[in-house]
Structure formats: C-alpha cells, structure tokens
Amino acid sequence: MSRVTTSRRRGPGGGRLLVPALLLAAVLTIASGVAPAGAGTPVKKGTYGGHTTQAAVATNFRTIQFKVTKGKVTLTAEPTVARDACTSAPVFTIDGNTPSKKLGRGRTFTITHTFLGNKIDKIFGRFVSSDEIDGYAIYHFNAQDLCSAGKSKVNYSASRK
Numbered sequence: 719m720s721r722v723t724t725s726r727r728r729g730p731g732g733g734r735l736l737v738p739a740l741l742l743a744a745v746l747t748i749a750s751g752v753a754p755a756g757a758g759t760p761v762k763k764g765t766y767g768g769h770t771t772q773a774a775v776a777t778n779f780r781t782i783q784f785k786v787t788k789g790k791v792t793l794t795a796e797p798t799v800a801r802d803a804c805t806s807a808p809v810f811t812i813d814g815n816t817p818s819k820k821l822g823r824g825r826t827f828t829i830t831h832t833f834l835g836n837k838i839d840k841i842f843g844r845f846v847s848s849d850e851i852d853g854y855a856i857y858h859f860n861a862q863d864l865c866s867a868g869k870s871k872v873n874y875s876a877s878r879k
Contacts, residue, residue: 767782781797782795793818806870827843828842854873857870
C-alpha cells in the first residue's frame, strides 16, 4: 500500500519574511529613541532628600534621605509611617546603621528588613532622572490598642541637594 500525501498550501515566501521583518521592527524601535526615562544619563552622586506623601504624619517626620556614591545607595534618614493611630519606629537606621544597596538594572534599588516571618519591610526607589528618585516604603505593624495589625505603603520622592 502506498502512503497518501496531501499538499500543504503556503503563502508567498512561506513565512521566511517574518524573521527579517521582526528584526527590522526592533531596529527601528531602538533607533527611534524609545527608552526608559533618564536612561543613558549617569546618576549624580551626592545627598538626596525628600518627603513621603502621607498627610497623617507631620512634614518634619516624613523626611527620607539617601547618599549616592559609585553606584551605591545608602539610606541615611528614614521616614515615620502611620497606620491608624500608630506610627512606626526606625527599622532600617536603628542603632545608627545605614543600610546600602547597589543600583540594579533599570536604575532601581530595594532595601529590605525582615519584620516577622515572611513579612518584609521595604524601601524601593527608582531614579527617574539623573538627580531625582521616586519610590515607596512598606512598613508592617503589630496589633496594638490604637491600631490593627497590617501594613502601610507610602510613596516618596527625593531630589539631589
């Protein structure tokens, strides 16, 4: 018995033009200047200071400060964060510690501290220009008389002084 074969239809070029077309589209996208904000400009070293956006805390206590040197970000002052009627104590800078992290891909950094078990307090930042940082801070709270257990997330922005 002989094997039955069916003819398969192929369009013009048989799909051979797809790969070069995709490569051409990628080159044109890159050449058009589509890139992340501030990409290619070096991050300026120095002191960066700013405030969180949480209105429940007085401006003096919302201060956040970083020091940037040689691709490394160091937290020098951390903000106070509120949840209900409770406020956070220093977590990252307790006992004069100044945690630091290297800048990652995308000009970002994350400073973390374990709160309890798998809950992690975090300060995240991204350089949106060569001298400005935008980010957020997440703090966890234990249940107390004045507030419930949970976490609070606040945004901040800091610029070079």
